[in-house]
Amino acid sequence: ISVSDLVDESYKRIAEVETQVSAFLTLDEERARSQAKKLDEKLGTDEAKGLLFGMPVGVKDNIVTKDLRTTAASQILHNFDPIYDATVVTKLQEAETITIGKLNMDEFAMGSSTENSSFKKTKNPWNIETVPGGSSGGSAAAVAAGEVPFSLGSDTGGSIRQPASFCGVVGLKPTYGRVSRFGLIAFASSLDQIGPITRTVEDNAYVLQAIAGVDPMDSTSANVEVPSYVNALTGDVKGLKIGVPKEYIGEGVNPEVRESVMKALATLEKLGATWEEVSLPHSKYALSTYYLLSSSEASANLARFDGVRYGYRSPNSNNLMELYKNSRAEGFGDEVKRRIMLGTFALSSGYYDAYYKKAQKARTLIKKDFEDVFAKYDVIVGPTTPTPAFKISEKTSDPLTMYANDILTIPVNLAGVPGISVPCGFDQGLPLGLQIIGKHFDEATVYRVAHAFE
Numbered sequence: 001i002s003v004s005d006l007v008d009e010s011y012k013r014i015a016e017v018e019t020q021v022s023a024f025l026t027l028d029e030e031r032a033r034s035q036a037k038k039l040d041e042k043l044g045t046d047e048a049k050g051l052l053f054g055m056p057v058g059v060k061d062n063i064v065t066k067d068l069r070t071t072a073a074s075q076i077l078h079n080f081d082p083i084y085d086a087t088v089v090t091k092l093q094e095a096e097t098i099t100i101g102k103l104n105m106d107e108f109a110m111g112s113s114t115e116n117s118s119f120k121k122t123k124n125p126w127n128i129e130t131v132p133g134g135s136s137g138g139s140a141a142a143v144a145a146g147e148v149p150f151s152l153g154s155d156t157g158g159s160i161r162q163p164a165s166f167c168g169v170v171g172l173k174p175t176y177g178r179v180s181r182f183g184l185i186a187f188a189s190s191l192d193q194i195g196p197i198t199r200t201v202e203d204n205a206y207v208l209q210a211i212a213g214v215d216p217m218d219s220t221s222a223n224v225e226v227p228s229y230v231n232a233l234t235g236d237v238k239g240l241k242i243g244v245p246k247e248y249i250g251e252g253v254n255p256e257v258r259e260s261v262m263k264a265l266a267t268l269e270k271l272g273a274t275w276e277e278v279s280l281p282h283s284k285y286a287l288s289t290y291y292l293l294s295s296s297e298a299s300a301n302l303a304r305f306d307g308v309r310y311g312y313r314s315p316n317s318n319n320l321m322e323l324y325k326n327s328r329a330e331g332f333g334d335e336v337k338r339r340i341m342l343g344t345f346a347l348s349s350g351y352y353d354a355y356y357k358k359a360q361k362a363r364t365l366i367k368k369d370f371e372d373v374f375a376k377y378d379v380i381v382g383p384t385t386p387t388p389a390f391k392i393s394e395k396t397s398d399p400l401t402m403y404a405n406d407i408l409t410i411p412v413n414l415a416g417v418p419g420i421s422v423p424c425g426f427d428q429g430l431p432l433g434l435q436i437i438g439k440h441f442d443e444a445t446v447y448r449v450a451h452a453f454e
């Protein structure tokens with residue numbers, strides 16, 4: 001099979017399902033085909049040595065790609081063609097993948113259903129009346145629908161794991177600092193991480209291998225050795241200690257979800273692991289802490305979209321102030337504006353101590369909860385989301401119920417630790433995800449457990 005054949009398969013599947021799924025914002029078939037031709041020349045020679053040689057990939061649209069439209073699903077970047085590649089994209093090229101296109105998302109990654117995209121609504125391939133999750137809904141749906149074998153997403157409060165769970169695929173948020181954020185359009189810089197969405201744990205390990213590592217272009221990327229993730233997939237979990245937070249299986253979690261987690265734990269027990277109930281007592285503050293901190297960071301990060309430097313510029317302004325105001329008023333969607341206002345308020349003098357500083361203190365307590373559990377246990381296991389995928393439009397009128405969907409994924413970002421979602425059953429015919437959380441930079445153990453269970 002040639003690389004061009006793989007690209008054919010990908011485009012064939014896209015032609016079959018994309019009108020229903022709507023996962024992609026931009027497709028560039030010509031570019032993919034010419035890349036494939038170049039790789040085909042290497043086929044069968046020693047030159048074909050990329051770790052992911054010839055694999056078609058989809059990239060979330062908040063990851064910049066040189067000369068390939070990158071909008072973060074926002075009107076304000078509707079015509080933005082980046083002049084450089086994100087480090088992860090460069091690394092994928094070094095691994096010799098083929099970029100098929102850019103994937104839909106919630107505008108600036110703010111949302112849990114991809115309904116905040118200002119261009120289109122992506123559907124869950126398992127049931128097109130339900131959402132694919134978000135914000136990396138396009139990335140998860142494209143893999144679930146077989147349009148691409150893998151994709152990249154980004155996760156600030158659950159945006160890789162939650163859509164992976166809703167779409168029945170595997171999604172990993174790496175440790176903060178494991179993967180370079182250079183070229184990721186920033187939402188909340190202290191929480192954002194790029195990670196792989198795949199059909200299997202093994203595929204996931206391969207993709208992380210290709211994109212992980214320190215990067216001189218991102219000073220928050222960590223200079224920590226990248227082990228062989230594929231070698232970690234031994235199937236052996238004997239003696240492994242699992243902590244199950246009681247806050248993750250209590251009130252607000254669907255009984256079917258709890259049951260599927262219990263079944264997964266029984267499987268892991270059979271394989272020689274042990275589990276005990278533990279507590280992450282400050283979990284109840286995670287949601288408010290997250291929305292304060294992430295919105296504060298977003299309000300600063302999104303200041304750069306001013307109608308002058310790139311993207312949308314309002315045509316109807318008489319002076320510079322008006323140009324800023326009109327471009328932002330017309331370019332940003334409602335949810336983005338809501339976060340900018342909340343963040344600006346939380347950071348303003350007089351309120352800073354009461355909100356931002358307090359939230360930082362709560363974040364430290366949440367982080368400490370994890371450290372305490374990880375002093376005794378190898379991994380933490382629970383559900384990824386309290387419910388399966390919800391219906392399109394079900395939560396759009398009430399931002400708070402939308403926010404509550406992230407209650408089990410958000411603490412992981414606040415603590416900076418790695419977490420994966422792997423399929424673990426069904427509820428009402430829709431997939432459920434098991435979340436496995438590891439120690440800082442211990443993605444290898446997370447993968448080992450996920451693979452043994454899978």
Ligand code: GLN
Nearest residue numbers: 109110111156157158159
């Ligand atoms: N749903 C969360 C939010 O709206 C998380 C988003 C994300 O992880 N990018 O902020």
